[in-house]
Amino acid sequence: MGKKRPTHEIKLGRIRAAIWSNESGDSDPWFNVTVTRLFQDKADGSWRDSNAFGRDDLPIANKAMDMAYGWILRHEQKLEMQARQSSKKNEE
Secondary structure, eight states: OOOOOOSSEETTTTEEEEEEEOOOSSSEEEEEEOOOOOEEEETTTTEEEEOOGGGGGHHHHHHHHHHHHOOOOHHHHHHHHHHHHHHHHHOO
């Protein structure tokens, strides 16, 4: 089985907000967000993620979280509308 991928990602420069979808039985899905900063390891030159942010990263991280919040709200509305349409079809 492959590594689980985020449902959606928001990338602003080196800041990334990953939105993860979770489900449990019959309940509606819910979402969590992880925010990371990409950096290059000076020792070996590889790219890595960190959950620590410098002063100048904070406004960008804030914007990424705001955008993630908006995406989740729109996605939840879309899911609710689909559920209502499905319920109407089942009633007919």
